[in-house]
Amino acid sequence: MPELKLLSSHLLFDGSQKRYRHRSESLNCEMNFSIFSPPGISHNKKVPAIYWLSGLTCTDENFTLKAGAQRAAAELGVALVIPDTSPRGNGVASAPDAAYDLGLGAGFYVNATQAPWSHHYRMYDYVVDELPALIEQHFPVNDRRSICGHSMGGHGALVIALRNPQRYQSVSAFSPIANPTTSPWGKKAFGHYLGDDVKNWRGYDASLLIEASRASEHLPMMVDQGDADEFLIEQLKIKRLIAACKTVNYPAQITLRAGYDHSYFFISTFIEDHLRFHAKALGPDVNL
Amino acid sequence: MPELKLLSSHLLFDGSQKRYRHRSESLNCEMNFSIFSPPGISHNKKVPAIYWLSGLTCTDENFTLKAGAQRAAAELGVALVIPDTSPRGNGVASAPDAAYDLGLGAGFYVNATQAPWSHHYRMYDYVVDELPALIEQHFPVNDRRSICGHSMGGHGALVIALRNPQRYQSVSAFSPIANPTTSPWGKKAFGHYLGDDVKNWRGYDASLLIEASRASEHLPMMVDQGDADEFLIEQLKIKRLIAACKTVNYPAQITLRAGYDHSYFFISTFIEDHLRFHAKALGPDVNL
Numbered sequence: 001m002p003e004l005k006l007l008s009s010h011l012l013f014d015g016s017q018k019r020y021r022h023r024s025e026s027l028n029c030e031m032n033f034s035i036f037s038p039p040g041i042s043h044n045k046k047v048p049a050i051y052w053l054s055g056l057t058c059t060d061e062n063f064t065l066k067a068g069a070q071r072a073a074a075e076l077g078v079a080l081v082i083p084d085t086s087p088r089g090n091g092v093a094s095a096p097d098a099a100y101d102l103g104l105g106a107g108f109y110v111n112a113t114q115a116p117w118s119h120h121y122r123m124y125d126y127v128v129d130e131l132p133a134l135i136e137q138h139f140p141v142n143d144r145r146s147i148c149g150h151s152m153g154g155h156g157a158l159v160i161a162l163r164n165p166q167r168y169q170s171v172s173a174f175s176p177i178a179n180p181t182t183s184p185w186g187k188k189a190f191g192h193y194l195g196d197d198v199k200n201w202r203g204y205d206a207s208l209l210i211e212a213s214r215a216s217e218h219l220p221m222m223v224d225q226g227d228a229d230e231f232l233i234e235q236l237k238i239k240r241l242i243a244a245c246k247t248v249n250y251p252a253q254i255t256l257r258a259g260y261d262h263s264y265f266f267i268s269t270f271i272e273d274h275l276r277f278h279a280k281a282l283g284p285d286v287n288l
Numbered sequence: 289m290p291e292l293k294l295l296s297s298h299l300l301f302d303g304s305q306k307r308y309r310h311r312s313e314s315l316n317c318e319m320n321f322s323i324f325s326p327p328g329i330s331h332n333k334k335v336p337a338i339y340w341l342s343g344l345t346c347t348d349e350n351f352t353l354k355a356g357a358q359r360a361a362a363e364l365g366v367a368l369v370i371p372d373t374s375p376r377g378n379g380v381a382s383a384p385d386a387a388y389d390l391g392l393g394a395g396f397y398v399n400a401t402q403a404p405w406s407h408h409y410r411m412y413d414y415v416v417d418e419l420p421a422l423i424e425q426h427f428p429v430n431d432r433r434s435i436c437g438h439s440m441g442g443h444g445a446l447v448i449a450l451r452n453p454q455r456y457q458s459v460s461a462f463s464p465i466a467n468p469t470t471s472p473w474g475k476k477a478f479g480h481y482l483g484d485d486v487k488n489w490r491g492y493d494a495s496l497l498i499e500a501s502r503a504s505e506h507l508p509m510m511v512d513q514g515d516a517d518e519f520l521i522e523q524l525k526i527k528r529l530i531a532a533c534k535t536v537n538y539p540a541q542i543t544l545r546a547g548y549d550h551s552y553f554f555i556s557t558f559i560e561d562h563l564r565f566h567a568k569a570l571g572p573d574v575n576l
Contacts (some may be wrong), residue, residue, distance in 0.1 A: 009553055010549055010553040010554075011514075011516070011547040011548050011549065011553065011554075011555045012548075012553035012554070013556075013557050014557075017553055046373035064550070065353070065354050066353050066354060068359065068556065070556070071356065071556070072558075077321070114511060160425075186312075226299075259299040260299050260300075261298055261299065263298055264353070265298040265299065265300035265305060265358075266298075266299075266300070268300060268301075268356065268358070268359070269299075269300045269301050269302075269359075
C-alpha cells in the first residue's frame with residue numbers, strides 16, 4: 001500500500017480535516033492532498049466522497065480554509081477529497097515567466113504530451129485513477145464518488161465526469177472554464193501541454209464533450225455562475241455551455257447568480273446547495 | 289464625517305462583504321477594517337452589529353475569509369465589524385526582533401503608555417469609541433452592539449465588555465487569554481505597552497475584572513475553549529476564568545470542547561452558536 005505522511009489534523013464539526021503527503025506515480029513527484037472525514041465513520045461504515053478541484057494558483061488549502069464546506073459535509077455524512085492543482089517540487093517544470101496560468105498551480109487537469117511538461121503534468125490520470133484508488137485504500141470511503149470544482153477546477157470536474165461517467169454519480173461546477181479551446185487561458189495552457197494541433201484539445205473541452213455525449217451516459221449536473229464575474233465573457237463562456245446542453249438535451253441545472261463574482265465568497269454561498277445535490281445522487285447512505 | 293475609502297466589495301449570502309481604509313485619530317495612522325452587511329438593510333432598517341476581535345498575527349481578513357460567519361449573520365440580520373489587530377504603516381513601532389507577539393499584529397487591545405508604543409498603540413480607544421462611532425455614522429447599523437473574539441481577541445472582547453457593560457448587549461470569546469497578567473504573552477506585551485508596574489495591568493485582565501464586577505453590570509457571556517488547544521495551560525488559563533466567574537457568580541456559559549484546537553477550524557465549528565447567542569441579546573430586530 002502506498003505510504004501516506006500525515007502533515008496536519010484538526011477537528012471541526014466533529015469530523016476531521018487532515019492533510020497528507022504521498023509519492024504520486026502519475027505525477028512523478030510528492031503531492032499533498034486534504035481530506036475531510038465526517039463524524040462517525042469507520043471501516044464498518046464507509047461514506048461516499050466528493051472530490052473538489054480548485055482553480056488557478058490554488059493548493060488543496062484554499063477550499064479547505066475558505067469554502068466553509070465541512071459543515072454541510074459533516075451533516076450529510078460525505079467525505080471531501082481535495083487535491084492540489086498541479087505537480088510540485090524540485091525538477092517540476094514551471095512557467096518561464098512565473099505566469100499564474102501555466103505550470104505550477106495551473107495543471108488544467110490534463111495529461112501533458114509536450115516537453116517539458118509531459119514528465120510531471122498528468123493531473124488527469126492523478127485525479128481520475130491514482131487519487132481515488134489511494135483514498136479508497138486508506139480511508140473509510142466507498143467507491144461512490146461525485147466531483148466538483150471552481151474555474152479551472154470547474155473545467156476539470158466537468159471534463160473528468162463527462163469522460164468517465166461510470167466513475168461518478170454526479171458533477172457540479174462553479175464558474176467553470178466551459179469552453180477552454182476558445183478562451184485565452186485554455187488556448188495558452190493547451191498549446192503548451194498538448195501542442196499546437198487543436199484536435200488534441202477537444203477531449204478537454206466540456207462544451208465539446210457535452211455535444212458528443214450520449215443520453216445513456218448523462219449524469220446529474222449542476223453549474224453556478226456569478227453574473228458579476230470579471231472572467232465571465234472572455235474566459236468562462238457559460239453561454240457556450242448552456243447552448244451545448246440544449247443541443248443534446250443534457251439534464252444540467254445551470255444558474256446565473258445576480259451580483260456574484262469569481263471569489264470564494266461566491267463558492268461559500270452556494271457550496272451547501274452543491275453538496276446536497278451530490279448527496280442526493282450519492283445516496284442512500286447519506287443524511288439528507 | 290471622516291472619509292472611508294472602499295478597498296473591496298463582494299456579495300455573499302445575499303449580503304455584502306466590504307473592506308475599507310480610513311484615517312484613525314486614536315491610532316494616528318491609516319487603518320483597514322472589514323464589514324459584513326446582511327441582506328435587506330437600509331438607513332430605514334438599521335441592524336445591530338457584532339464586533340469581532342482577532343488574535344495574534346491576524347488582520348481583518350482572517351476572520352472574514354476563514355470563519356464562515358457570514359451565513360449565520362445573513363440569516364440573523366446582524367452586521368459583523370472586523371477591525372485589524374494593531375496600528376500599521378510607516379512610522380508605527382514594531383518589535384525589534386519581528387516577534388509575532390508584540391507590535392504589529394499584536395496590539396492586545398490596550399492603550400499603550402510607554403515609548404515607543406504610546407504614539408500609535410491605542411487599540412482600546414479605537415475599538416471602544418472610534419470604530420463604533422465611524423460605523424454608526426456610515427452604515428445602517430444601530431447602537432446595539434455585541435463583541436467577541438479569539439485568543440488575544442477573546443481577551444480584548446472580554447476586557448472591553450467588562451469595562452464598558454453599558455455599551456454592549458453581550459460578549460463572547462473563543463480560547464481567550466483569560467488571565468494575561470500571569471501568562472507569558474500577556475506579561476511580555478503588558479510590560480512593553482504599559483510598563484513594569486503590574487498594578488497598571490489589572491484593568492486589562494478579564495479574570496481580575498470579573499472578580500471586581502458588580503452584579504448589576506453583568507452581561508450575557510459565552511466562552512468556548514478547545515481542550516486540545518496547544519496554548520491552553522501556559523497561555524490561556526481558562527480555569528482561572530471559570531474560578532473568577534464562580535467567585536462573583538458571573539452568569540457565563542463556559543464550555544470545554546473535547547478534541548478542538550486553537551485554529552480557525554474550531555471557530556468555524558461554533559461561530560454560529562456565538563452569533564445566535566449574541567442575536568438573542570441584540571433582539572428584538574433580529575431573525576431568531
